[in-house]
Amino acid sequence: MLNAVSMRRTAQFGDEGDEHQEDGSKTRKQLSIATRVTNYLTRAGYLWPILFLAIVIFAIYSLFIRSGNLVCVSSISSFDRLSRTRFFGLDGLESDFGSLGVPWCRSKHGKTIEWTSKDLLQGLEAFVPIYETRPIKNNMYGMGFDHSFGLWFITRWLKPELMIESGAFKGHSTWILRQAMPNTPIISLTPRHPAKYLLKGPAYVDQNCTYFAGKDFVDFGNVNWSKVMKKHGVNDSSQVLIFFDDHQNELKRLKQALKAGFSHLVFEDNYDTGTGDHYSLRQICDQFYIQGGGHSCFKDSDEARQRRKRKQFWEKAVDINDLCGPHEAWWGVKGYMRDDFNHTNKQISHTQHFQNSRFVESIVDVYWELPPVAGPSLTQQTRYDPARVSNPIVEDGRFGLFQRLGLSRLEETVFNGYTQMVYVKISLDEM
């Protein structure tokens, strides 16, 4: 029956078409061919399988077009929050953490930190109200919320007898150390005394702190530490916590700390490979044998493609052109070991870089990178790329928890300064 109807219709088209033969002939011809093909397929029993195939091809094609559009939208307005969320999706953001690898320095004896995620959550709850009372509300060029929390948490956990900081700026980190340990002495080494900043605006000067600053400034590597410690009544250097936020080559600082017998160190700016103004522990330990470590400078590689895409969404994401220098040198920053706010830098071979990592790993007992406090869909941070970072303390999607901890009360800008702060414990035995 259906066949008979369609044949009659063919005849009708033919009749009507004759009236407009001049301009309609092409259409008419196509219609009749299409009809003939349909008829043939129907008779041969192929019509439904072919229709089904066409629908599948159409569905795949539309999906392709949609994702293509999203890439275009986001490239027009980079770092656009909405397009980022649309591109990755909320679940995508969560599972996205660490997708390009999170290098770390292997511990000599496989030791790890004592604290748990529960301790970190409890710490966050206690710290938010403290942070809200900070004297320097806008600490641009200094620590933001994540690292302030990290320094406070680690210090409170370790309870050192003496705290030493190198790089104080206006004194925000001094204030954080003081909140963690109200009665413990601090030594602060910084070229410009924080009191100088007080003349222009908010700054913090601590009453129980010895400042090596201004005309009394001495670099950490040139201090006679046994003399200074004796003066402070401290005999055991393993009871001292050192906080470095002075943008110096961390390999140099590590060797200096080791020489003085210090074992608990915190490095504020633990820059990722290809970024930053000094050679960091994370850079040093970024090696081929580390998961996500070592890099391909091949422009058509999966890594290159992913990095290119991520650069559209995260300000500090590093694409393959930023990562790789001449002769495919990706270690440090394009094969350079930077120092002193990048005022000096030195080209190193991969062999030297590898030897540096072997040295670091021969003395490190514990290496722990502070995770970001919360996922980007909660903090709205747009700077660090989650693909190179471990899972946050408060994961994306957990807005209730984010709110309960008081984190939603803070301005968004305080979450922008995360650079993988790291706590390192040096092993003093077998030295």
Ligand SMILES: C[S@@+](CC[C@H](N)C(=O)[O-])C[C@H]1O[C@@H](n2cnc3c(N)ncnc32)[C@H](O)[C@@H]1O
């Ligand atoms: C990023 S700021 C420190 C921020 C501060 N810790 C905070 O959280 O607010 C870096 C500081 O290191 C200081 N600095 C530069 N060279 C230094 C050195 N060799 N030793 C110690 N501090 C240094 C700079 O003067 C500056 O105050």
